Amino acid sequence: MRPPPDSRAWIDVSATALRANLRQVVEAVGPDPWVVPMVKADGYGLGALDVVRALQPLAPAAWGVASVDEGIALRDGGVVGPIIVFSPTPRQTLRAAVEFDLALAVSDLDALEALIRAAERRGRRARVHVEVDTGMGRAGFPAEAIDVWGSRAGALLRAEAVRWEGLYTHFHSADEVGGPGVDDQLATFGAVVEALDPPPDVRLHTANSAAAFRLGGDAGGARPGIFVYGGGAGRDLPAPRPVASVRARVVRVVDVEPGATVGYGATHRAEREERWATLAIGYGDGLPRALGNRGHALLAGRKVPLVGRISMDLTVANISGIDGVQPGNVATLVGRDGVDEITIDEVAAQAGTISYEVLTGLTTRLPRIWTELD
Numbered sequence: 001m002r003p004p005p006d007s008r009a010w011i012d013v014s015a016t017a018l019r020a021n022l023r024q025v026v027e028a029v030g031p032d033p034w035v036v037p038m039v040k041a042d043g044y045g046l047g048a049l050d051v052v053r054a055l056q057p058l059a060p061a062a063w064g065v066a067s068v069d070e071g072i073a074l075r076d077g078g079v080v081g082p083i084i085v086f087s088p089t090p091r092q093t094l095r096a097a098v099e100f101d102l103a104l105a106v107s108d109l110d111a112l113e114a115l116i117r118a119a120e121r122r123g124r125r126a127r128v129h130v131e132v133d134t135g136m137g138r139a140g141f142p143a144e145a146i147d148v149w150g151s152r153a154g155a156l157l158r159a160e161a162v163r164w165e166g167l168y169t170h171f172h173s174a175d176e177v178g179g180p181g182v183d184d185q186l187a188t189f190g191a192v193v194e195a196l197d198p199p200p201d202v203r204l205h206t207a208n209s210a211a212a213f214r215l216g217g218d219a220g221g222a223r224p225g226i227f228v229y230g231g232g233a234g235r236d237l238p239a240p241r242p243v244a245s246v247r248a249r250v251v252r253v254v255d256v257e258p259g260a261t262v263g264y265g266a267t268h269r270a271e272r273e274e275r276w277a278t279l280a281i282g283y284g285d286g287l288p289r290a291l292g293n294r295g296h297a298l299l300a301g302r303k304v305p306l307v308g309r310i311s312m313d314l315t316v317a318n319i320s321g322i323d324g325v326q327p328g329n330v331a332t333l334v335g336r337d338g339v340d341e342i343t344i345d346e347v348a349a350q351a352g353t354i355s356y357e358v359l360t361g362l363t364t365r366l367p368r369i370w371t372e373l374d
């Protein structure tokens, strides 16, 4: 572990691992890859601008965000390349989207018409990616109703004020081993592509991280997120390199007698003499409270259990039988410490959630310390 900074708790983020993970996706969908790293939700919690800086050497086709505000934040941070907003966007934000030259995902005719008007008013061309709903059910033109919207959309997309850049869909179960969704959704998408018959320069893209590995070149383009950030894309798929390591300092070490209790609700009681280390991290930092009495930390080269409930600012690990731990030592709650590792997926499973939620739940209280180390 690199020398820790002057904080009670922080996240070490490996730019090297981030790039290696993206490279792996690019190789999976090659030989002519169109890959757009998703940097929404502040780069899955790690800092969108830092993520862009770290990945820039790989020259991705664009950056993916979820809102016009996120796109503007990238522009304000100096990002000049293509940015695509992948969630349906409220009408009130269209003007800014055109102003900041953000490509928008469009899900219905009204939105498309409003976007064209916004672009015409500014004498600009709106960049458009058309989403097709093939089963995700939350956004996109419904594939089964292509007869209703297809010809009108086709005409609008060829309007002077439109630059039709992409046509895409999103898989709901690509992470599942042998999940039924991918082939069916891909076939449904293919039928819509055939009906719309887009010009050859319109990019077809379908794949999240998992689908990039399952479909390879058949995915068209890919929009990877979780794998790039070190979360597994599926149990049977290649493992990513760990990117984020959540660290916290030991702030107290105590030897307790049998019967001593720890944490709110006194949910752990020492059965014999035990040694406890208090770590300066809690759910106020985004450490899932559900890890109380379930999770682990790496400390002094060992994997030790967390005992008692997680507090807002503090967490206690049972270090019984381990000598030499002192206040100031560094524990790892997620990620790597030397050869040992607690994966983000392991933490998520213990907390009853998914890696995405753990990552994006890490709060701004934790400084993100970027490193070129693996």
Ligand SMILES: Cc1ncc(COP(=O)(O)O)c(C=O)c1O
Pocket: 038, 086, 170, 207, 208, 209, 210, 223, 224, 225, 226, 227
């Ligand atoms: C439209 C779209 N594409 C791609 C992704 C990236 O998915 P993943 O993080 O599973 O790779 C997301 C994330 O939810 C998404 O909403």
